[in-house]
Amino acid sequence: MVKKRPRRGTTRVPQKLKVKIGKLELENPVILASGTAGFGREIREFLDIERLGAIVTKTITLHKKEGNPPPRVVEAPWGLLNSIGLANGGIKDFMFEQVPFLESLRIPVIASISGDILDEFIKLAEEVSRVGCVRAIEVNLSCPNVIHKGTRLPLLAQDRTAVEKIVSTLRKTTEKTLIPKLSPNVTDIKEIAKAAEGAGCDAVSLVNTYPAMLVDIHTMRPRLGNVCGGLSGPCIKPLALKCVWDVHSAIDVPVIGMGGIMDADDAIEFILCGSSAVQVGTANFVNPSASLGILEGIEQYMAKKGIADIMDLVGAAKA
Amino acid sequence: MKQFKAKIISNRKIAPEHYILSFKRPEKERRIEPGQFFYVKISDSYRPLLRKPFSVHKISGYSIEILYKTIGEGTRALSKRKKGDILDMMGPLGKGFDAVRRHKKVMLVGGGHGVAPLYALAKQLEYPAVPAGRLSIFIGARTKDHIVCDKKFRRLGARVYIATDDGTRGHKGFVTDLLTRKILGSRDKDTGEGRGKGHTAIYACGPKEMLKSVWKVARRYGIPCQFSLEEYMACGIGTCLGCAVKTQSGYKLVCKDGPVFDAKEIVW
Structure with a gap:
């Protein structure tokens, strides 16, 4: 006999999809990635956002950021190259304009923050920690499109000492679940992840975009206004998958995996490699309701395979 | 919902590199303004990955027409789509022309x-x-x-x-x-x-x-x-902040604040 799947919208699901990331409990492991859904306002017209696990906000900085000169996005083969430059209204705009809306959403909000120097990270963490619906903080240490004063290296996430210092300081600042977001563009991502774990984070998010560029052969100039940017989309999936695989075996805290997840199959690969939750990014641009399709696909896969608890899938791929 | 499946009524060549694609209008109730655009997923493959924006060329009670030129792989693939094919679309998106009738x-x-x-x-x-x-x-x-x-x-x-x-x-x-x-x-x-x-x-x-x-x-x-205005865009709805254009009051978005702008707003 074929088991009937419960109707949409019912709270009872055939399998256990709940995952726990630090203190953060998610109804399911599908999360909207930072910078790809703003603060949820626009995408809500296309997507029943409240059925997802969580939303990560656009990265918030202390002061308003105008962003980089256009063109800011350009299509790459199987991917998207962007250099937005963390354009956002700053912490005040977040607290007064975005929080009231986010409070109305019945899903956990993960606030993404980034700063130039340690002091900015502290101030931002203090502010967002006061917001009830903000259940976790994703610390963006890996945006390839801004310059940080906190390190001599291009990215904070490339500087082990900077990662340790920022994470350990924020650990003292906030009670909320702390999730540094790492860059794949490092010699050994395991080392950085271990440093973050040692400094007291609850989980790690990976990967951010890959530093990349494209050139227009007619004008003989870089295609992006800011010359270089970050590459995302299906072209980076196998690269990101390896990062998740490596980090999962190196640390004990949960890994939130992302990088070119376009459909449920991609998401399941990430889960099998050790992601306790997955973030959907570029796919939101291609299809704003992609994340829900991914969630439904994961449920179908589990039903087909007879898997009752999603945690049985996390890291289930064996060498 | 602003996302729908559109059936192609016709896709005809009007010049060596220009085509007009006509598709069934989604909902008659929804107002469509000249200057607004539809954001079209041309193929199910990852190349091209992103949707492509096309402004409304002709609006009638039954159908919508878009006019396009075959420039890149996206528009070339679109030119091969046939009558009866289904296209995934979002729209109408953006802000259209402020058509003032009083001008002589x-x-x-x-x-x-x-x-x-x-x-x-x-x-x-x-x-x-x-x-x-x-x-x-x-x-x-x-x-x-x-x-x-x-x-x-x-x-x-x-x-x-x-x-x-x-x-x-x-x-x-x-x-x-x-x-x-x-x-x-x-x-x-x-x-x-x-x-x-x-x-x-x-x-x-x-x-x-x-x-x-x-x-x-x-x-x-x-x-x-x-x-x-035209600018490379990713999301089409104002979340990615990709299609920025410099205006007198800072960057604005072609997809959400535009694509139509008052010319005196733009910083050239």
Whole structure:
């Protein structure tokens, strides 16, 4: 006999999809990635956002950021190259304009923050920690499109000492679940992840975009206004998958995996490699309701395979 | 929902590199403004990955038309889609033209396939018929093969002025040469003065360089001007902040704040 799947919208699901990331409990492991859904306002017209696990906000900085000169996005083969430059209204705009809306959403909000120097990270963490619906903080240490004063290296996430210092300081600042977001563009991502774990984070998010560029052969100039940017989309999936695989075996805290997840199959690969939750990014641009399709696909896969608890899938791929 | 599956009614070639695709209108209730766009997923493959924006070319009770030129792999793939095929679309998106009917003269300026949204606008400005001499359209393109829709505008009662870079059709040179000549010609013959505020309006769409020179002409003669702008975009709904354009009040988004902007807002 074929088991009937419960109707949409019912709270009872055939399998256990709940995952726990630090203190953060998610109804399911599908999360909207930072910078790809703003603060949820626009995408809500296309997507029943409240059925997802969580939303990560656009990265918030202390002061308003105008962003980089256009063109800011350009299509790459199987991917998207962007250099937005963390354009956002700053912490005040977040607290007064975005929080009231986010409070109305019945899903956990993960606030993404980034700063130039340690002091900015502290101030931002203090502010967002006061917001009830903000259940976790994703610390963006890996945006390839801004310059940080906190390190001599291009990215904070490339500087082990900077990662340790920022994470350990924020650990003292906030009670909320702390999730540094790492860059794949490092010699050994395991080392950085271990440093973050040692400094007291609850989980790690990976990967951010890959530093990349494209050139227009007619004008003989870089295609992006800011010359270089970050590459995302299906072209980076196998690269990101390896990062998740490596980090999962190196640390004990949960890994939130992302990088070119376009459909449920991609998401399941990430889960099998050790992601306790997955973030959907570029796919939101291609299809704003992609994340829900991914969630439904994961449920179908589990039903087909007879898997009752999603945690049985996390890291289930064996060498 | 603003996302829907659209059935292609026809997809016909109108010039060597230009096509008009007609699809079934999603919901009759939804208002569609000239200048708004539909965001189309051309194929299920990852190449091209992103949707492509197309402004509304013609709106009717039953169907919507978009006009496009085969420029890259996306538009080339679109040209191969057949009648009956289903396209995943989002739209109508963005802010359209603010069509003011009180202007005595309306000048439309289109560069190549930039005429696409201007036709929908022309139809809306004066329905059912345009009084002779009220509406003029200036079409500029590289060669005669890139001049499209001139006959359609003529049928609407518009005066059509054509310029090509190579002189294969109409004036050899810039479309703004013709625009300037027309503006000067419409000035008061005795005093040489302009006809005052609110007399003429310009609506334009085309390459950035063309728009920039249209703006220079418009500013010199104090004529209000609205431009439909183009910029690379990813999400189409205002979340990714990719399609930024510099304005007097900071960066604005082509997909959400535009694609139509008042020309004096733009920082050139």
